[in-house]
Amino acid sequence: MKLGIFDSGVGGLTVARSLQRSGCFSELLYYGDTARVPYGSKDANTVTRYALEAVEFFNGANVDALVVACNTVSVVALEQMQRFSNKPVYGVLEPGVMVLEQLPEIDKSARVLVIATRSTIGSGEYQRRIQQLGYNNVDALPTPLFVPIVEEELYEGAILQETFKHYFKALPKPDVVLLGCTHFPLIAEPISTYFDGAQTIHSGEAMLQWLKQHLDLPEQYAQTPITILASENVEAVKRVATRWQLNL
């Protein structure tokens, strides 16, 4: 199975990494819209317009399915993308919520914290889906500074810790943190540590689990080559991919 992966920029590489390491796919094609990143602070209409341009690209790219490796796009544009794509399109919301249901030691009384960009949190989509399942202790918080902090590779240290305090200090301690932005897996460990070992849900791992449960995907490939394309500066995207330990 040859999978397309779409993101607004580099964040989706954390999803690509999970998929590449799984051995379930013959080939990956990643496309990042780096010329117009970030999407997280843009209008739903604008994001949908850009996402449909990506669909046009993938419609001509000979993939078997398309993964939307971006929470913002999954929230606002998934249905439209599915309508205009000639292949199945999968977003990260449903997988993230599915994994929540499968975590050990988490029941409906668990305290769930969703963190994401302003647009993802503002949409209320994660909160709505999680509450529909019967979880009543759900906090949701936009944490936009984590994106540039990750892009500056400040995965530890005082800036990150002060930003944790700024965002988290008024919150009750969660049992599980749903990382609703594909940049955040790179700071999953310090977030978990800040909250005394809270579990974290990672869009890439959630997507992999979801695909395995919904498609016939034996782990049969010793290597999964990935092609990386971008609307600008593809070399910068490849450098990030290397730093984030994808196998180029």
Place this chain on the structure above:
Amino acid sequence: MKLGIFDSGVGGLTVARSLQRSGCFSELLYYGDTARVPYGSKDANTVTRYALEAVEFFNGANVDALVVACNTVSVVALEQMQRFSNKPVYGVLEPGVMVLEQLPEIDKSARVLVIATRSTIGSGEYQRRIQQLGYNNVDALPTPLFVPIVEEELYEGAILQETFKHYFKALPKPDVVLLGCTHFPLIAEPISTYFDGAQTIHSGEAMLQWLKQHLDLPEQYAQTPITILASENVEAVKRVATRWQLNL
């Protein structure tokens, strides 16, 4: 004189504010390309393409001159904009460097620090122009985190101070800091304080001084109305303008 002001997003509002308060202009027309902000991390080719679309817009907008209220655009696209515009186009680099020459207590032995986005610093344009004037102690540093910090309105506090330490701790103390990004005037005071009262150069004030010296601009208007337009979410731009104390 009716002036057009172009920026990639909201940062240029600090320039618009200086121009609005001066009483030198009959009217201002601000356009922010919010659908594609930020430009600071994008390729020169991409930024130039976007800037020329803005020129097309202003060519039809009946302004007497166009101010580029964005350092990134001024560095990479000013000449092309001047070629395709039907009115004069002014960038912020020349004014900033001119003001450096006019500061009290600053001579050629002064230590000058330029801070800006990665693309502005990477171009070397400010450094080249300042060194050409005979300044030998010039440091230049990309400080990209200041942009989201300002957009999150963290104008003071621990995150800002830790970010100062992160960027500045290895630097010799400057006598003057050239703020090479239109977001940075909002943290000019804490930057100056961090460096024991170093002077700061602000693109908006520099542009105003430059225009006054090069054009016939009596301070004749009690009020200068400003029209704000954007490629998306103009209401968000207007909210920022109000918070930054423009007179809408």
